[in-house]
Amino acid sequence: MSERWFSPDELDQMSRPTMDRAIEALDRGDAAEARRLCEQMRSEWRHLHDLMAEQLLGLVTFIQQRFGEEKIAEAWELDAKQRERR
Secondary structure (H helix, E strand, O other), rough: OOOEEEEEEEHHHOOOOHHHHHHHHHHHHHHHHHHHHHHHHHHHHHHHHHHHHHHHHHHHHHHHHHHOOOOOOOEHHHHHHHHOOO
């Protein structure tokens, strides 16, 4: 049988939003844990930001290579119009 890396309690905590865990730490008066979790959130945010930026760059590159430069402008304009409606 293989050894587990995390206990069920650790897995449960990791599956919860970091912000919720940070707020709970603050409510308990555990500022050090809240700070650690906030720093972890910053790292999580950076990773997600970079991932989304790379995905968008890949999509724009695909449009440019497949359909031409002018279609990128059309895509941006359509996106802006859709955002205005929200």
